[in-house]
Amino acid sequence: GAVVSQHPSRVICKSGTSVKIECRSLDFQATTMFWYRQFPKQSLMLMATSNEGSKATYEQGVEKDKFLINHASLTLSTLTVTSAHPEDSSFYICSARGDWSSNQPQHFGDGTRLSIL
């Protein structure tokens, strides 16, 4: 159980393009979803936290106008990288949790490798 599906797994596109990444919880309702970014040989860095039906909370240094997050349902969150540039190339990983009030673990998708040419 507790499967998180992320799509696409890999994107290669030209500079200036906007890219949308989808994150779905397949067998549970995710009241909270998280988006992380990971550069080569580094650890995961939290970008933002989103709760269903409300605006996302962004970590310091993450531009909310560049990384648009929508969490419109209990099973779907999207991250749109607007006007992507080469420095946005990274491994983007989403995570979801069901019952926010408990100690239950976060579950992660398999990530999206974004390459901007």
Next chain:
Amino acid sequence: DAKTTQPPSMDCAEGRAANLPCNHSTISGNEYVYWYRQIHSQGPQYIIHGLKNNETNEMASLIITEDRKSSTLILPHATLRDTAVYYCIVRVAGNTPLVFGKGTRLSVIA
């Protein structure tokens, strides 16, 4: 900042037990200890978590010291597929995200 300290790397012979240590000396009473691992180019995989009692599941065992200032993740019979970066994370129950440190890179050697 991560609230845990782990060795940057460890080696383990295939078939032997892998014991991965983690220090969390500033852990508070309502914080749980979580362990995840990340195999190359994949998302992190949940392994186990606990508050103060030792825990065991089909993947691993978690041993937490009585003062809760450190813990050890035990993979009883390591295989080559257990080669990964292992993250020890402390987190209070509730709507807080996991914050990742640098983890331990475990290499299982044939």
